[in-house]
Amino acid sequence: xxxxxxxxxxxxxxxxxxxxxxxxxxxxxxxxxxxxxxxxxxxxxxxxxxxxxxxxxxxxxxxxxxxxxxxxxxxxxxxxxxxxxxxxxxxxxxxxxxxxxxxxxxxxxxxxxxxxxxxxxxxxxxxxxxxxxxxxxxxxxxxxxxxxxxxxxxxxxxxxxxxxxxxxxxxxxxxxxxxxxxxxxxxxxxxxxxxxxxxxxxxxxxxxxxxxxxxxxxxxxxxxxxxxxxxxxxxxxxxxxxxxxxxxxxxxxxxxxxxxxxxxxxxxxxxxxxxxxxxxxxxxxxxxxxxxxxxxxx
Amino acid sequence: xxxxxxxxxxxxxxxxxxxxxxxxxxxxxxxxxxxxxxxxxxxxxxxxxxxxxxxxxxxxxxxxxxxxxxxxxxxxxxxxxxxxxxxxxxxxxxxxxxxxxxxxxxxxxxxxxxxxxxxxxxxxxxxxxxxxxxxxxxxxxxxxxxxxxxxxxxxxxxxxxxxxxxxxxxxxxxxxxxxxxxxxxxxxxxxxxxxxxxxxxxxxxxxxxxxxxxxxxxxxxxxxxxxxxxxxxxxxxxxxxxxxxxxxxxxxxxxxxxxxxxxxxxxxxxxxxxxxxxxxxxxxxxxxxxxxxxxxxxxxxxxxxxxxxxxxxxxxxxxxxxxxxxxxxxxxxxxxxxxxxxxxxxxxxxxxxxxxxxxxxxxxxxxxxxxxxxxxxxxxxxxxxxxxxxxxxxxxxxxxxxxxxxxxxxxxxxxxxxxxxxxxxxxxxxxxxxxxxxxxxxxxxxxxxxxxxxxxxxxxxxxxxxxxxxxxxxxxxxxxxxxxxxxxxxxxxxxxxxxxxxxxxxxxxxxxxxxxxxxxxxxxxxxxxxxxxxxxxxxxxxxxxxxxxxxxxxxxxxxxxxxxxxxxxxxxxxxxxxxxxxxxxxxxxxxx
Numbered sequence: 001x002x003x004x005x006x007x008x009x010x011x012x013x014x015x016x017x018x019x020x021x022x023x024x025x026x027x028x029x030x031x032x033x034x035x036x037x038x039x040x041x042x043x044x045x046x047x048x049x050x051x052x053x054x055x056x057x058x059x060x061x062x063x064x065x066x067x068x069x070x071x072x073x074x075x076x077x078x079x080x081x082x083x084x085x086x087x088x089x090x091x092x093x094x095x096x097x098x099x100x101x102x103x104x105x106x107x108x109x110x111x112x113x114x115x116x117x118x119x120x121x122x123x124x125x126x127x128x129x130x131x132x133x134x135x136x137x138x139x140x141x142x143x144x145x146x147x148x149x150x151x152x153x154x155x156x157x158x159x160x161x162x163x164x165x166x167x168x169x170x171x172x173x174x175x176x177x178x179x180x181x182x183x184x185x186x187x188x189x190x191x192x193x194x195x196x197x198x199x200x201x202x203x204x205x206x207x208x209x210x211x212x213x214x215x216x217x218x219x220x221x222x223x224x225x226x227x228x229x230x231x232x233x234x235x236x237x238x239x240x241x242x243x244x245x246x247x248x249x250x251x252x253x254x255x256x257x258x259x260x261x262x263x264x265x266x267x268x269x270x271x272x273x274x275x276x277x278x279x280x281x282x283x284x285x286x287x288x289x290x291x292x293x294x295x296x297x298x
Numbered sequence: 299x300x301x302x303x304x305x306x307x308x309x310x311x312x313x314x315x316x317x318x319x320x321x322x323x324x325x326x327x328x329x330x331x332x333x334x335x336x337x338x339x340x341x342x343x344x345x346x347x348x349x350x351x352x353x354x355x356x357x358x359x360x361x362x363x364x365x366x367x368x369x370x371x372x373x374x375x376x377x378x379x380x381x382x383x384x385x386x387x388x389x390x391x392x393x394x395x396x397x398x399x400x401x402x403x404x405x406x407x408x409x410x411x412x413x414x415x416x417x418x419x420x421x422x423x424x425x426x427x428x429x430x431x432x433x434x435x436x437x438x439x440x441x442x443x444x445x446x447x448x449x450x451x452x453x454x455x456x457x458x459x460x461x462x463x464x465x466x467x468x469x470x471x472x473x474x475x476x477x478x479x480x481x482x483x484x485x486x487x488x489x490x491x492x493x494x495x496x497x498x499x500x501x502x503x504x505x506x507x508x509x510x511x512x513x514x515x516x517x518x519x520x521x522x523x524x525x526x527x528x529x530x531x532x533x534x535x536x537x538x539x540x541x542x543x544x545x546x547x548x549x550x551x552x553x554x555x556x557x558x559x560x561x562x563x564x565x566x567x568x569x570x571x572x573x574x575x576x577x578x579x580x581x582x583x584x585x586x587x588x589x590x591x592x593x594x595x596x597x598x599x600x601x602x603x604x605x606x607x608x609x610x611x612x613x614x615x616x617x618x619x620x621x622x623x624x625x626x627x628x629x630x631x632x633x634x635x636x637x638x639x640x641x642x643x644x645x646x647x648x649x650x651x652x653x654x655x656x657x658x659x660x661x662x663x664x665x666x667x668x669x670x671x672x673x674x675x676x677x678x679x680x681x682x683x684x685x686x687x688x689x690x691x692x693x694x695x696x697x698x699x700x701x702x703x704x705x706x707x708x709x710x711x712x713x714x715x716x717x718x719x720x721x722x723x724x725x726x727x728x729x730x731x732x733x734x735x736x737x738x739x740x741x742x743x744x745x746x747x748x749x750x751x752x753x754x755x756x757x758x759x760x761x762x763x764x765x766x767x768x769x770x771x772x773x774x775x776x777x778x779x780x781x782x783x784x785x786x787x788x789x790x791x792x793x794x795x796x797x798x799x800x801x802x803x804x805x806x807x808x809x810x811x812x813x814x815x816x817x818x819x820x821x822x823x824x825x826x827x828x829x830x831x832x833x834x835x836x837x838x839x840x841x842x843x844x845x846x847x848x849x850x851x852x853x854x855x856x857x858x859x860x861x862x863x864x865x866x867x868x869x870x871x872x873x874x875x876x877x878x879x880x881x882x883x884x885x886x887x888x889x890x
Binding site: 070075081271293 | 328493495496508511538545548550561579679681713718719736
């Protein structure tokens with residue numbers, strides 16, 4: 001089709017680079033996550049205005065300000081609820097939610113569970129640093145037993161959540177783990193998560209270099225392995241669960257679970273069947289619709 | 299035609315099927331063009347307990363469930379024991395004489411025992427007593443049996459002809475028995491020309507949403523607001539409305555905010571406890587300047603409170619919803635029809651001013667039913683989305699989401715629009731949406747942004763109708779109410795005027811912004827002012843004083859969970875005129 005506009009080249013990672021420089025601590029794991037996301041978005045081939053990045057509150061939740069997409073920097077723990085609203089209002093958009101372990105698995109835990117069971121077509125990236133960083137170092141839902149923080153000076157006595165196992169049993173249809181020290185691998189997981197139709201969780205080891213002296217870059221470099229190299233079949237639910245429970249000398253990353261059989265919420269919802277995104281439809285009630293309603297009340 | 303004013307009350311336990319005879323009678327009235335208002339006093343129980351449905355019928359508009367009961371329809375002994383005393387002189391009580399012992403009827407009161415077993419050929423279905431009593435009621439109201447036959451046929455046709463025949467036969471026997479044994483009311487149920495629609499308050503809120511173009515609705519079930527969810531869910535597919543039941547009210551409002559930001563007209567409804575969970579997000583809509591509407595259908599608080607009872611106890615919760623200063627619009631709807639009309643008006647305001655809009659109402663209206671003239675329901679409401687950008691435009695300038703403007707309103711682009719990329723943030727931000735909360739706090743931009751947001755409110759008050767004194771000029775007493783009490787105060791004022799105490803009313807609907815000048819002006823000449831509200835601490839009285847400096851002469855307050863009846867207000871005014879008190883708390887005679 002002829003167009004007056006010059007033909008634009010496909011977007012590159014540079015097109016997704018925001019104007020604002022991140023204010024994360026130098027060396028923060030979140031830099032690698034941001035870089036991977038820029039690469040993944042470029043690979044997807046959509047224009048920046050077709051993406052919405054939604055976050056909660058925390059260091060990692062500042063990410064929407066640093067990437068060149070539409071962004072929403074919402075309340076602590078609420079990114080998934082807001083992102084669901086955005087996706088259902090305009091299911092043509094690629095919607096990404098980002099945040100930290102406290103934001104997503106702590107205060108936002110309820111939305112985490114229910115967004116997964118609804119299989120909302122989102123990519124959810126959790127920058128998991130096993131600590132509350134922006135509040136200067138308190139225990140988080142993923143901190144290990146015994147971890148000493150400002151709020152657990154004698155060591156935490158609470159067990160951590162296992163977000164991957166939780167995601168697999170709760171209904172997430174794409175469940176992966178990445179490491180911000182391996183940007184290329186992470187970008188590929190993100191790209192495939194966006195390509196996937198359904199809820200995609202990527203839990204990312206994104207070390208806090210200031211407050212977490214346990215789960216450091218060095219720790220993860222020694223322990224992380226890649227599932228791709230083990231011959232793991234991500235459609236095998238039981239094997240996915242088994243791998244998700246692994247922790248210790250070897251901690252697997254990569255794609256744990258992938259289920260393409262379930263419809264997404266927007267596919268399952270009859271109201272979205274035809275007529276395009278809700279956000280662009282005509283508003284209001286026709287006289288005939290109104291008359292039909294009144295007839296039922298007479 | 300002389301004014302016909304007649305109240306039927308049906309009492310029984312939950313599960314005894316009160317709704318069916320209630321609906322049938324309501325439908326008969328609405329089809330005859332009679333107006334009614336019905337109030338269902340019930341409890342938070344699915345089976346058992348006590349339910350008492352009062353339907354007041356008239357040839358004129360009905361604005362409350364009134365003061366008297368003319369016909370008591372007893373489905374159990376409890377109803378007889380509790381309410382026979384409330385039947386007005388000349389009234390009637392009808393009941394199943396197999397299971398219910400009559401109480402002591404005062405002079406002139408007709409007792410109508412119905413031998414249900416005999417009339418129904420020993421039918422074991424416990425609901426058969428409803429059909430028997432209903433047939434008796436139709437005779438008492440001077441209605442032909444044919445009408446009941448038609449209704450029962452319609453009601454039971456899904457269950458097959460045998461069930462229809464069985465019910466019609468029982469009803470006919472009961473009707474004939476009544477004709478032989480009981481004296482009908484002297485004035486039969488009138489017939490007017492134009493059939494009316496019967497609308498519930500929650501339905502009206504939902505329908506108003508649909509008319510406003512709401513295409514995204516979320517809720518978590520909570521009495522007494524759940525009816526909005528039910529209507530939305532029922533009509534979602536026909537009307538193209540996305541309806542979601544969400545995990546909690548925090549999720550509800552945040553989902554609504556996401557959808558609203560992406561371009562939908564989005565709404566949610568809850569009650570006080572759910573609204574408490576929503577409050578943080580109300581502020582986020584204020585900060586991100588996202589238009590959305592949340593409805594609080596109040597019930598008796600605090601905490602879980604009395605879930606099935608009414609109160610106006612959440613005013614300060616609404617006023618104070620969320621931390622910090624930000625513009626929000628709060629409106630207290632005044633009647634069932636007003637529920638319908640207010641939602642579209644509020645959406646146009648919130649879209650124009652890009653702020654949250656809060657609706658405050660309560661159980662007395664939300665779960666009430668009233669007749670509405672179908673011609674008064676205007677589905678084709680004007681829809682004004684304000685300065686909304688949905689397509690790329692070549693302005694040549696960089697788009698600034700929070701651009702400083704004289705009106706404070708910055709054009710709003712929805713995600714997906716080329717060339718308008720921006721971030722909306724709950725943190726304080728600059729014109730471009732860049733954060734000024736963390737690394738680069740900036741007191742000058744902060745001040746300008748606070749002022750920009752607040753400046754938007756200046757124009758709102760000129761776009762909404764100020765309250766006006768209704769009733770006689772130079773009245774002895776001016777009653778001031780807010781929201782749902784408008785109807786019952788109107789009736790009390792009229793009764794007082796008839797009894798020689800000229801009384802008028804100032805009914806406040808728009809709470810924020812408040813028409814300070816108009817209210818001050820209207821009250822400046824009032825002789826004796828009394829504020830009527832359904833709470834203990836005089837929440838509106840304190841708000842009014844705070845905003846206007848106006849102190850009322852007296853107060854009538856009720857906080858027992860039941861709505862005002864007209865005589866409660868009449869008595870309260872008389873006590874105050876007699877100088878006995880300046881704070882009257884009426885006694886609730888009907889206990890459910």
